[in-house]
Amino acid sequence: MFSFDDSEDPIAAAIAPPENESPQERQLRILKEHTAKQVSDGIDEEITRERQQAKRESKPVKILLLGQSESGKSTTLKNFQLMCEPKTFRAERASWRAIIQFNMIRSVCVILDALARDLNPTDLPPSPHSSWSSRDSLHPDADLLALHARLLPLLQIEDVLAQRLAGPDAHNVPDSALTSTHLPMTTRRRPGKEVAVNSTVAWKSAFMRKPTGHESFDTQNVVDWDDPDDPGAALHAHSDDIRRLWGHPMVRQILARQGIRLQEQPGFFLDEIEAVTAPRYVPTDDHILRARLKTLGVSEHRMRLADPNGSITRQFHIFDVGGQRSMRPKWVPYFDDVDAIIFLSPISAFDQVLVEDHRVNRLADSLELWTSIVSNKLLEDTNMILFLNKVDIMQSKLASGIQLVDYCPAYGRRPNDFDSASRFLKKQFSAILKQSSPAPRIFYCPLTNVIDTKSTTYVLAGIKANLMHFNLKESYLIM
Template structure:
């Protein structure tokens, strides 16, 4: 017969005491088992608490991560700069995603093809006057250029390839895209809600949310291996793989791109695909080959438009003392309203009615060690896609002024990349006059050395006039799709930030 254990009096109104009290009919054996079980549970709990306390103490002893913010308008080269950092500092991780970039390059090819086919359709409509996208064209706006029967036949054969874009979009669409936020500026036009991985298509370009891990949609599992053959990461036999279809029409696409009438029509409409990120038309034979795998150079040139802010963590080692630090890069999507909102409000905490926004964004932008600001100086003759009345170079100057004049950023290192110098050189050499778009340039020579020197001086002058306190002007003339020259610049920036961070941590003198 079970022995009744005496019970202490309980307050019937105390649910915690009732829950912790032993059963009224508990036997001595059950009591021993319960006590042993409680001891084991307490031991496990104590071990967890000790481990958490140990981790907290280690976190206190370690230096804070180095936070770097990448800023610049859309197509300024932020994502390419980040890819260069990954290639330089974490090459294994960079190349592990090689298979996924194959699909993005295929998307780039289809987007370029779509632009050409739409330009041909516009030119074939009789009586339609050309509508230049830029102020420069070597053809008179009164000329009428129409595609011949050969071009129209090529267009008909290539139109089915445009369906590849929808197939790739279906593979990119993942459930994780639903966990997103709506961000809006209280003082201006609201920033669009990002509710799906594809918010919209701007100029026939796929737009994805930067927080979604889209790479996994195009890669087979690696089974936890540190290294693997990229060929094995691609599902070559997938029914929806666009590779065979692109290969079958590769010669037609090459004929289309090399046709002199196509070049004339594009030029008349102010379309310069060679200057666009994700331009692969000169390498169609390579990128449409069967079992094509992107090179590092192709990945750097691949274009995937993103919205939102993405965080990328890397561990970089100081070559002088072997100390490793965590670097966190925050890539701000180039949408104009987003960039301006961050530059003018989030960082400076000056936005009215922005308590919720501060709480959401402060973890990203608190204690920013450095800002890498990219200004695409080749875009001096182009206008913003978001606002055709605003010159792209003027927009970069306006944003640069907002950043350098910010009171809370006066101690933050700001590194300026005057980017896309290769395209700038080509434009000036072709006869496009810089002074036609920036009258303040005056009668200075229309060559790269003179123009780049002028722009460097102008950006430096803005910093000197607007900065709340004196600061060093770090400026580089860059072509971030050139991995060799960019790696040299980024290595210098990494060492500068590493040593600056170690000095603040008092780890070096």
């Protein structure tokens, strides 16, 4: 029979009292052991409490925001934050102030590039949507030439902001360096790609300073008004010239000839020059919603939301997933255990092409992407919510005479008005859901303009209530 000798036990030997231990040493050893046991017991109790708390709390509601790039995903997320976490919005105003100023400077730079291209067609590549050629060139007058020269310093400010956003290790900062030339309107500037920040980089802290202990947390306190690289002073100094540039009739003609529609681009603020270039400008909620900052990667946002009666709260995990073509294969890992997908289709883009591939129409790409999502068997039990977004821009396009049938032949001879067009597109997406979904689903499809805070709040409040009810029912917390 197997016997065990305690004298051979290494653990027993390690914890045994030392030989010739004095009474004082024994008392000190027992005190230390008692203290260590209290600490160990406290850790065990904390682990037990956390496990019990996790059991009491139902699982969080997981939502994915999907859609092609510039479909409105980030703006939808900001609407969720504005509705559910207004204090977070207040804390981030200083950071979004810099983004909005950056958006305005980029719009000015687009105009400067267009003017340089018009004067010297071979100096810069054509814009992607342009059928313009050198024969169509308009020759800017002396006033426009002078405006162009005075606004050139904004190109350097654009570079400074881009570097602060992207960080010192970034490789996507546009090449905006100026070189001397005898041509009065040639910047010799190669328009770069849109600046993007990684979702894991804390870019917001780059434009804020921490208030001192004696200051209340207010946007006026966290903006570093004395920062020598702050663009506010330069924008204010150039505000009159920016206003004259944007209001110049020849600028509108040159942009139209080159197929550039600034008003339809995200981050357009040239209609609010006076507000954005004010000396101590602080953005409104509406400005933050309209601000454009391209992010790479997947960002997760956690919010605790209450049910309509305020009696039960649930944790919502909202994932903003990049919509670029290169990012789409990376969506699949996030499909696991997802409760709802909010898919955004910018129907105003029916006459546009993908930035990644100018051969692909954006509306056609959106329909194809919707098909791949609703037909995915991993998402068979997932709620699908479709936003037909940017309806305000679509209304404007159709009213201006742009024909939907020219880009979507299936539209046929239907009237070229918004009501007819939106009904047709809603039926197209609905038919895809019925034909491709592995299981029957309810088709929830609001027409949205996610930069309109009031209307979007109603839509998101309805989504929040329905998802909370669905998940509480699944958890048997309600019948």
